[in-house]
Amino acid sequence: MLQTLPAASTAVEAPRLPILQLVGVRKMFGGFAAVEGIDLDVREGEFLTIVGPSGSGKTTLLRMLAGMDTPSEGNITLRGELINDVPPNKRPTCLVFQSLALFPHKSVGENIAFALKVKGADAATRKKRALELMRIVRLPDNYHDKNVMKCSGGERQRVALARAFAYDPEVLFFDEPLSALDYKLKKALEKELKDLHRETGKTFIYITHSLEEAMVMSDRIGVMRAGRLVQVGTPEEIYGAPVDRFVSEFVGEVNTLKMKRVGQQWQGVDVPGTFTLGSPQNGAVLDEAFVVIRPEYMRFLAAGERADNQLKGTVYNEYSLGSRIQYQVRVGSKDAGEKVMLVELSRARALPPGASREVTIGWDAADAFTLGS
Amino acid sequence: MADIALARAPETARQVRQARMLSVGARCALPVAVLLGIGFLAPMVAILAYSFATPRSFDVFRSFTLENFASIFDPTNTVWLSFAWSVGFALFTVAILAVIAYPIAYGLNAVFGRWAGFISVLFVFPLFVSENVRLYGWVLFFIKNGVLDGTLKWLGLPGGPEVLYTPGVTLFGMAYTYLPFMLFPMTLGLALVPRDLVDAARDLGAGRLFIWREIELPLAMPGILIGMLLTFVLAIGATAEAKILGGQSIIVISHDIEIAFTYSQNWPLGSALAVVVSVFIAALTLTALSKLDLDRMLGRR
Numbered sequence: 139m140l141q142t143l144p145a146a147s148t149a150v151e152a153p154r155l156p157i158l159q160l161v162g163v164r165k166m167f168g169g170f171a172a173v174e175g176i177d178l179d180v181r182e183g184e185f186l187t188i189v190g191p192s193g194s195g196k197t198t199l200l201r202m203l204a205g206m207d208t209p210s211e212g213n214i215t216l217r218g219e220l221i222n223d224v225p226p227n228k229r230p231t232c233l234v235f236q237s238l239a240l241f242p243h244k245s246v247g248e249n250i251a252f253a254l255k256v257k258g259a260d261a262a263t264r265k266k267r268a269l270e271l272m273r274i275v276r277l278p279d280n281y282h283d284k285n286v287m288k289c290s291g292g293e294r295q296r297v298a299l300a301r302a303f304a305y306d307p308e309v310l311f312f313d314e315p316l317s318a319l320d321y322k323l324k325k326a327l328e329k330e331l332k333d334l335h336r337e338t339g340k341t342f343i344y345i346t347h348s349l350e351e352a353m354v355m356s357d358r359i360g361v362m363r364a365g366r367l368v369q370v371g372t373p374e375e376i377y378g379a380p381v382d383r384f385v386s387e388f389v390g391e392v393n394t395l396k397m398k399r400v401g402q403q404w405q406g407v408d409v410p411g412t413f414t415l416g417s418p419q420n421g422a423v424l425d426e427a428f429v430v431i432r433p434e435y436m437r438f439l440a441a442g443e444r445a446d447n448q449l450k451g452t453v454y455n456e457y458s459l460g461s462r463i464q465y466q467v468r469v470g471s472k473d474a475g476e477k478v479m480l481v482e483l484s485r486a487r488a489l490p491p492g493a494s495r496e497v498t499i500g501w502d503a504a505d506a507f508t509l510g511s
Numbered sequence: 512m513a514d515i516a517l518a519r520a521p522e523t524a525r526q527v528r529q530a531r532m533l534s535v536g537a538r539c540a541l542p543v544a545v546l547l548g549i550g551f552l553a554p555m556v557a558i559l560a561y562s563f564a565t566p567r568s569f570d571v572f573r574s575f576t577l578e579n580f581a582s583i584f585d586p587t588n589t590v591w592l593s594f595a596w597s598v599g600f601a602l603f604t605v606a607i608l609a610v611i612a613y614p615i616a617y618g619l620n621a622v623f624g625r626w627a628g629f630i631s632v633l634f635v636f637p638l639f640v641s642e643n644v645r646l647y648g649w650v651l652f653f654i655k656n657g658v659l660d661g662t663l664k665w666l667g668l669p670g671g672p673e674v675l676y677t678p679g680v681t682l683f684g685m686a687y688t689y690l691p692f693m694l695f696p697m698t699l700g701l702a703l704v705p706r707d708l709v710d711a712a713r714d715l716g717a718g719r720l721f722i723w724r725e726i727e728l729p730l731a732m733p734g735i736l737i738g739m740l741l742t743f744v745l746a747i748g749a750t751a752e753a754k755i756l757g758g759q760s761i762i763v764i765s766h767d768i769e770i771a772f773t774y775s776q777n778w779p780l781g782s783a784l785a786v787v788v789s790v791f792i793a794a795l796t797l798t799a800l801s802k803l804d805l806d807r808m809l810g811r812r
Contacts, residue, residue, distance in 0.1 A: 206710055226714040239711035243729050253715040255725070305715050 155217075157182040157341050158203065158309060163212035165198050172198040174365045176212070180309070180343060185335050187344045187352035189388070190362030196345045197313060199362070203343065204233040204311050216308070232307035234315045238298040240286045246272070246297050247282035253305035271300040274337075276330070292323050299331075303338070312344040316351065328354050349389055353377070361385050382511045386430045393431045393479045399424065408477045409470035414446045416503045418510060428509045433464060433482035435505035438489065438497050445500030451479065453495045463488045467499055561782035569778065579783035590767055590784065596753075597764040597788075600678075601746035604685040605739050608693040611686065612738065616697040631698040634691045646684055646755040653680060653756075676758030684752035689745055693738040700734010701727070736803050744792055764788055 156179035163176040173195040180186055190196045201207040202214065205226035214221055221229060232253075241249050248255075250271055251264035259267070269279055275296040281289070286297055295315060302310055312331075316324045332355045335342050346352055352359045353373045360370040361384075369381045380386035383394060396407040397415065404413045404427070415429055439448055451469035465481040481499055483489075489497075533541070557571070565574040566582070583590055619627040637645060652658040653675040660671035674680045704727050712722045728735075750765040759766075764784065771781030 204714060206714075226710070227716045227718060231714075233711075233714050235707055235711055237705075237707050239705070239707040241708060241712075241726060252712065252717075252725075256716045256718075256721060301715070 155182065156180055157217060158343075159213075159215045159218075161213045161215075163199075163202065163209045163214060165195075165202060165207060166210040171365055173202070173209075176367050178360065178367060178370065180341060181358075183339050183341055184357045185332070185342045185344065185355055186358050186360065187346060187356040188360045188362055188367075189346055189349050189352045191388075192347055194362040195365040196347075196362050198365075200233070200311055200313055200343070200345050203309075204231055205229045206233075230306075230308040231311060232302040232305045232309075233311040233313060234298050234302050236313040236315060236317065238294055238315060240294060240297055240301075242287050244286060245282065246277065246284050246286050246289065249286050249297050250300045250304050252301060267304060268300075271303050272296075274303065274334070275300045291319050292327060295319070295327055299334070307340070309341045309343060312342065314346050317346070317348075324351075331355060361388060380430070380507060380509070382509055383428050383430060386507060386509065391433055391480055393433065393436065395429045395431075395477070397427045397429055399426070404429075406475075408475050409449065410474040411447075411449065414503045415508045416506060418508045422510055424508075424510050426510075428511070429506050430509055431501050431506040433480035434462075436479065436481040436499055436501050437483070438481065439500045443500075446503040447506075448498050448500035449479065450496070450498050453489070453497055456489075461485055465489070467497060469499070558782045558785050561778050562786045564779040564782075566779050567777050571778075579779045580787070582780065583783055583787060590764075593762045593764045593767045594788070596761045597747050597749075600682060600685060600749075600753075600761075600763065601743050603682055604689060604746040605693075605743050607682070607686045608690060608742055609735070609739060612690065612693040612697050613735075616694060616701045619698050620701045625702075627698050627702055628695075631691075631695050634694050638691060642688060642751050643755065645688075646751055649680075649684060649687070649756055650675065675756065676760050678757060678761050681753045681757035681761060684756040685746055685749055688749070688752060689742045692745060693742045696734045696738035696741065697731070698734070700731040700738070703734065704730040733803070736799070740796060740799055740803075744796060747788070747792060 158178075158180035160176050160178040160180075163173060164171060165173040176199065188196045188199065198207060202209050205221070205224055205228075208223055216229070216231075226233075241252065244252070247265060247268040250268040251259070254264045254267055265282065268282060272279065272281065277293065277296050277300065281293070286294065289297060298315065316327055319327065328351060331342075335355075344352070344355065349359075356373060358370060358372055359376050361368045361376065363384050369376060369385050371379070376385065377389050380389060386392050387394070395409065395413070397404040397413060398407055399405075404415050405411070406413060413429065415427060418424055418427065437445070439445060449469040451467040453465050453467050455466040457464045457466075459482070462482050462484055465483070467479045467481055468476060469479050470476045479499060560571050562579055563575050563577070564571045564579075565576055566578055568574070582588055616627075616631070619630055623630050650657075653671070654660070655673070655675075656664070657671075664670045674683075708726055708730070709722055712726050717725065748765050750763055750769060753759065753761055753763045753766060765788075768781050768784045768788070771777045771784060
């Protein structure tokens, strides 16, 4: 069989089938749709993060994926099999809880080997596997008999992770497990989680409200807002081509200016002036648009220097962001409309100490997004 | 050495006064301590003293004899039978209540969630009515031509079973009386089981029975054990059920003690019995409590 295959087709990697597929998934609580119209393909082995502000429905979505809630409408399929009503203990998926939900009356080893005990493995097998998993998550062997409540926050994360791995799930879900940790530990564990993902090759679905966390770890990010999945894409796509203002603002600080079309020109609504805009993302013809410029794409213009768009303003505040400096610049005038614009520069290009606070800021049309909503 | 002694010696009259005075905490605790001393400790001392007095006398504090205890442990004395009835019935009551109260407590937590503890307090309301009155109510219910029997006959049925004045109905009365004491701690105990843990266990493949055995039961154990202990201690001293519902078909130990103090006017014997029972219960309770490591069970250690 293999020999009959044409050489060309072996060179092309077979498209990976989605492991999890959501079609028109909706969850109602009374008359309120917590989650609505979710269509999503999760690829096998990918690290997908769902981000959204609290109340955006991401936890509800995750609970449906894990089997703790059932969708009111729509289908969830795992490897082509409908799993809408399959209870969590019959699904090859495992959730790492936000609270971690470690069993306080069990030792580290007993916690980790819980899934094996369910399957009826004997004590020796359980201990052997628990120790293996403890090495994978970098827990010392002598923790096997330690009371899990005596472990530190970071250690508990590892126990929860090892416990989930012991179930040998096809898909692992994470419900903001790192949210309670301090910044430094969180950063270290993010990296470890990413390493574990690569080492195990499992499919990870992670939810968080922190886009920073999502950016670091994910292959793809889904942004949720008010129960809907607004955009799904790689971190670069989310950052570089947000579909709307919500996504662009969620990703980081932005300058947003409202524009209206007057003939062939764009007039500012918030601040007076005529502006040059890039073409909208999907080529839509707009009468009203929002132009979104990231602070790092703004610059101060020296006398004679030009940019596609420019505004005169006054620097009234500046913050050090470490290697970068952020300026708050008030543009426009009291009568015609005022707006604070953010300009972020590397320290090397900062305004000299004695420089005038009266500045001209500018940006090129290609560096900004033109969004319809 | 001398230097140290000097350094420690109070230097002024004020310090001397302060050293002689009680600390603020001790002074605040004084009223309660006095009350406990008079109301709780003094009767205990009196009972203890009486138990060593000459039998059938009131020579308390003036005579010392072990005769009362000797007569209790005399093989010809049948008082051990009453004791056995009490312990046996107390154990039965605990067992029955554990089986009855667990599903109720579980249901309360499932239905009322955070309010389950409060709802289970409502089960305590019957305690506001005198126990005797409530038990006579059951007598009226079970008695020939009473509520049960009469109603059944009125409906043309053969009539109710003749259960009144049997050991069985005594046990029923005890289970009825002590239900709140089992239910309340048990409900609180079950409320200690976090929902997350049950979800997590289920997510890891565990079925209902496995979750119950491995997660719910061990985590609710402190409440269950306290309920059992409380019920046992109360039930071992129960008399009214055996007298009113049981019609003295069995004699329990507290009834024997009561007889010794009233009818036979043998206070020393009654006291000695009370001391034996108290020591037994105290030993049992303290052993159980020392085994019952709440901190460890709640995972704090």
